[in-house]
Amino acid sequence: MKTLKSYILGAIAAALLISCTKNNESIEEGTHVSAVIKFYHSYAIGDEITLTDSNNESQTLTLNKFKFIISDVMLRTTDNEQVHLPNNIAANLIDLANADETNKVRVYLTEVPFGSYKSISFGLGVSQEVANGSTEDQTRLMELAEADMQWTWNPNSYIFSKIEATNTNTETTTPKNLIAHVGNKGGFSSYVTIDLEFLETLIIKQEISPSIHTTVDIDKLFTPDESIGGAKVPFDLLGHGEANDAFNNFVTNYKEIFEIGHIHPNEPAINLEDVEENHHTEETTTGHSH
Amino acid sequence: MKYSKIIYILFIVFVSCSQNSDEYSAFEIKFHQPVNFPSPTFDLEDNPITTEGFELGRKLFYDNRLSLNNEINCGECHNQSHAFTHHGHDLSEGVHPGVFGTRNSQPIQNMAYMNDFTWDGAKDKLFDQPLIPITEPVEMDETMENVLVKLKKDSEYQQRFQSVFKTEDAITSVNLLKALSKFMGAMVSSNSKYDKYVRGEEGGTFTEEEKKGLALFQQKCATCHNGTLFTNQEFINNGIGENPSLPNETGRARISSSNPFATVEELKTSDDYYKFKVPSLRNVEKTYPYMHDGRMILLSTVLDFYDTDTYPLMTKMKNLDERLIQTNQKEETLGIPMTEDEKVAIITFLKTLTDYEFLNDSRFAKPE
The missing domain is CATH 1.20.5 (Single alpha-helices involved in coiled-coils or other helix-helix interfaces)
Structure with a gap:
């Protein structure tokens, strides 16, 4: 009884x-998408990319892989309040392999409180604090990482980002390829926070799902704007030796590859379950999994 | 929002009523802290150990579905009778016939007190250690995604995960790992004759030879195998030479390297090359063979190795632990001086570390 x-x-x-x-x-029914971040990449998988090696020679490579994890997404209101989105909702894997024909990968933000916002920040990778913190709070991150972004044999198992490209030069016997897998490994900390100001106020409300046009300039990982402190990275130095200057610079350059453009403020409201269905094939890894 | 507190309470009532531990168990598990043990490293706040959670972890530990083609379970290489090591195997075959791992299966005991896991410290939390055996091609060679698919098909797992973790869709990687940790975290070996001797309990009376062995052990071995856990939890190069049949072994060097693509040649220059974790000696009588690659079958061989003048001899790499180098009038001797009698006494003492209550504890065994 x-x-x-x-x-x-x-x-x-x-x-x-x-x-x-x-x-x-x-x-009305389902999960309201608060806003959409559209990451427009400068290249598609399979594109040729020209990079400089340690002999200062240009090399042409075919891009095979470009992907990164974002976590600790935070929006700042026009009143300067910080709104932190839980990683079990807002952490994402952005994988260029899942981009559409305009090299665009969409990230759907949900459960953002209604209001006006002036900036967004997110971590590239997973902070040591999160990795050592609540395991329950890592439920989504761990599943995002499982497929291809996990070092099972490293204390911090998250791989933050990967870029791989094959040299198109078939004449030399050992063409220099590009391979960089970034994470917190061997005492080297690679976590960076990206802060991006909106060019106009982002209004989040029930009736709309505004989208934020964001570019991802892959070249800037290697040739950043030196006038604001970036340093050039010869691509062939990555993946060799211990945390050398090149690798350090490369990780820092991630801060420079993102740029926010215009906002589409009045896009009609969308519902997460619908877009998941529509984009299921093209965005299997970036969509929310339920 | 104003209902949230009431809802939360009702939800808890609902969940707690729907679980009925008596249905499964005739015992109760909670984390037991032996008086002579240090504070646990296990995060009991993040992952509380309950009877129901322990039983779910045990079911998973002994479930073949954690491996490719449902071939083996964790108990395959971690047998209780041998302190959860692989009874007599130097290396172990995984799911693929003829394909062996490269390290000796380590005991699963007192995990809740360890700072690092596996021979090279690849993990610093028990929580995600099982990712290694589940996904390694030479071990279970499965993906977490596949394991979850298999478990979700089982209504008993659905019910038990939901009951333990109190959420819907509770079969997730994180919860699977947490459940395994609840089981392994509760596996504490603290009732050896030695423990009873230390705590002044019945059954803890040492013979003269055991007392002599303990004194010698403290003098000669306890620099590294120290404290209640019988390990200082350091990674050291103990003079074990390279194993020519395992040319890719670099010890802790691959973990401490910042470069995930470091080659064996590069890692040979690391100060952590061929460093391994000092193992606990609890139940050491049962965990043979010894060393990271299981190359020594007998305890007496291990002591002969650490001794200064009997075979096998130590190998001096540039990072050989200084505590194993004796310098007398500029003459260097490798190892720890021990007489044959002393070695016999030390082995007699080491056998007091066997915890028969742990080895025979039916709660840790595969349920009938």
């Missing part, structure tokens, strides 16, 4: 719980 009573209570609780979460986040 006691059990039955608690089951009934439980059923009421579950019903309330479900109805409450729906009221908070739905447009």
Whole structure:
């Protein structure tokens, strides 16, 4: 009898719980997409990319892989309040292999409180604090990492970013290829935070799902704007030796590859379940998994 | 939002009522801290050890579905009767016939007190250590994604995960790893004759030879195998020479290198080359063979190795641990001086570290 009573209570609780979460986040039914970040990459997988090696010679390589994890997404309101989005909702894997024909990968932000925002920041990779913190809070991150972004045999198992390209020069016997896998390894810390100001105020409200046009300039990983402190990276020095200057510069250059452009402020509201269905084939790894 | 507190309480009531531990177990597990042990490194706040969680972890530990083609389970290489090592194997075959790993299977005991895991410290938390055996091609060669797919098909797992983790869709990688940790974290070996001797309990009376062995052990071995855990948890080069049949072995060098693509040749120049974790000596009588590659079958061989003048001899790499180098009038001797009698006494003492209660504890065994 006691059990039955608690089951009934439980059923009421579950019903309330479900109805409450729906009221908070739905447009009518489903999960309201607060905003969409559209990452437009400067290259597609398979494109040729020209890089400089340690002999200061240009080499042409075919881009095979470019992907990175973002975590600790934070939006700042126009009143300077920080809104931190939990990693179990907002962490994402951006994989160029899943881009559309315009080299675009979409990231859907949900559960952002309604309001006006002036900037966004996110971590490239996973901070040591998060990796050593609550395991429950890493549920989504760990599943994002599992396919191809995990060093199972490293204390911090997350690979933050990968870039790989094959040299098109077939004449030399040992053409220099590009391979860089970035993470916290062997005492070398690679986590960087990206801060991006919006050019105009981003309004988040129930009726709309605004999108933010963001470019990802892959060349800047190697040839950043030196006038603002970036340093050139000969691509063939990556993946050799211990955390050398080249690798250090390369990781720092990640701060420079993103640039926010215009915002489409009045895009009609979309619902996460719908876009997941539509983009299931092209964005299997970046979509929310339920 | 104003209902959230009430809902939370109701939710807890609901969940706690739906679990009925008596259905599965005739015992209760909670983390037991032996009085003579240090504070645990296990994060009990993040991952509390409960009877139900322990039992779920045990079910997973002994479940073949964690491996490719459902061939083997963790117990394959971690047998309770041998302190959860691979009874007499130097190296172990994984799911692929004829394909062996490169390291000796280590005991699973007192994991809740360790700072690092595996021979080279590839992991610093017990939580995600099982990623290694599950995914390594030479071990279980499975993906976490596949394991989850298999487990989700099982309604018993669905129910038990939900009950332990109190969420819907509870079969996730994180929860799978947490459940395994709940089981392994509770596996504490603290009732050897030695423990009873230290705690002044019944069954803890040492013979003269055991007392002599303990005194010698403290003098000659306890610099590294120190404290209640019988390890200082350091990584050292102990003079074990390279194993020619395992040319890719670099010890801790591959972990401490910042370069994931470092070659063996590059890692040979590392100060961590061929460094391995000082193993705990609890249940050492049962965990043969010894060393990271299981190359020594007998305890007496191990002591002959550490001795200064009997075979096998130590190999002096540039990072050989200084505590194993004796300098007398500019003459260098490698190892620890020990007489044959002393070695016999030390081995007699080491056998007091065997914890039969742990080795025979039915709670840790595969359920019938």
